[in-house]
Amino acid sequence: MGLSSKLFLIAADDTVHALSNAAFMRMLRRESDTRIPEFSEQRVRQASIAISLVGHEPTTIVRCTFSILDIDENGVLDVERWDAQQVARVADPFASERPVRDDIAQVIEAAHRFIARGGSWVPELALLNRTKQAALQKLVCPRVKAVR
Numbered sequence: 001m002g003l004s005s006k007l008f009l010i011a012a013d014d015t016v017h018a019l020s021n022a023a024f025m026r027m028l029r030r031e032s033d034t035r036i037p038e039f040s041e042q043r044v045r046q047a048s049i050a051i052s053l054v055g056h057e058p059t060t061i062v063r064c065t066f067s068i069l070d071i072d073e074n075g076v077l078d079v080e081r082w083d084a085q086q087v088a089r090v091a092d093p094f095a096s097e098r099p100v101r102d103d104i105a106q107v108i109e110a111a112h113r114f115i116a117r118g119g120s121w122v123p124e125l126a127l128l129n130r131t132k133q134a135a136l137q138k139l140v141c142p143r144v145k146a147v148r
Contacts, residue, residue: 002053003062006135009036009069009144010045014127016134016141019046023146027077032148035075039144044069045121049135058136064128066121075147085120 007019019036026034046069050062067085070078123131133139 004051004053004058006049006051008047008049008131008134008141009039010047010123010127010131011039012042014130016047016127016131016139017144018134018141019144020146023144026146026148028079028082030076030079033074033076034146034148036071036077036144036146037075039069039071040075041073042071044071045123047123047131049131051135061132061135064132066123068121 005021007021007024009017009019011017023034023036026032027036046067048065048067050064051058052060052062067082070081072078130139134141
């Protein structure tokens with residue numbers, strides 16, 4: 001038994017596209033300006049799905065997270081924005097929603113919540129099911145072609 005991670009990009013028409021982990025890591029490292037021209041000038045929905053494997057066969061979904069990628073006119077990922085959104089998603093997870101001092105609610109810094117919210121999304125049930133089926137290799141989907 002093992003774990004595997006699958007990445008998918010969701011086009012504006014809700015088509016699910018597989019994206020290799022290696023290509024995404026090259027995009028994050030900006031290796032040779034790795035680009036995805038078919039998503040140029042778009043905010044693209046991304047699904048990251050962890051699955052359990054028995055042998056080499058996917059069996060169950062373990063975890064799903066959903067992010068939004070900003071792709072520029074050249075098809076290059078805005079890594080700074082993605083990084084800021086990912087950090088904001090975990091920033092101060094144990095902080096109180098409304099700190100109280102002397103029975104008076106205090107003003108809180110919530111900028112990280114707005115940054116995080118701008119970098120995530122929640123799929124509708126039908127799209128979630130299609131994406132999970134793709135992760136379990138029960139739905140064939142086109143692959144994103146990352147170019148250098």
